[in-house]
Amino acid sequence: MTAVAAFDHVLQLLEAAREQGRFETTLDALLSQAVIDLKAIGVRSTxxxxxxxxxxxxxxxxxxxxxVKHEVAQFLK
Known part of the structure; x- marks a missing residue:
């Protein structure tokens, strides 16, 4: 899934949650998962x-x- 598609999916989830009166709960869950995902891949700061x-x-x-130059050189080998 591309970043744009993922973002669009999150917006759709939040819109559905808002319509169902559970926006805050859904947003909290999405943010909690984002923190878990970011820690898992090694993000420590922005x-x-x-x-x-x-x-x-x-x-x-x-x-x-x-x-970047090193990675490109590795790719071209």
Whole structure:
């Protein structure tokens, strides 16, 4: 599922919940799951960058550039 499709799905869930009078409960559940998911993939702060599912240790643009170049080179092998 793309990020756009996932976002659209969440909006649909929240709209249905609002119509059924359970918006706050549904929102709390979605946020709790998001926190669990983010912790599971290693997000510790924002912004957190990933290159091919590998977390970037800092927000240094040179490090990001180096990591992307390395991943592209690996892909092209």
């Amino acid at each position: 912004p957190t960058f990933f290159v091919n599912v590998k977390p970037l240790a800092s927000t240094d643009p040179d490090q990001l550039d180096e990591m």
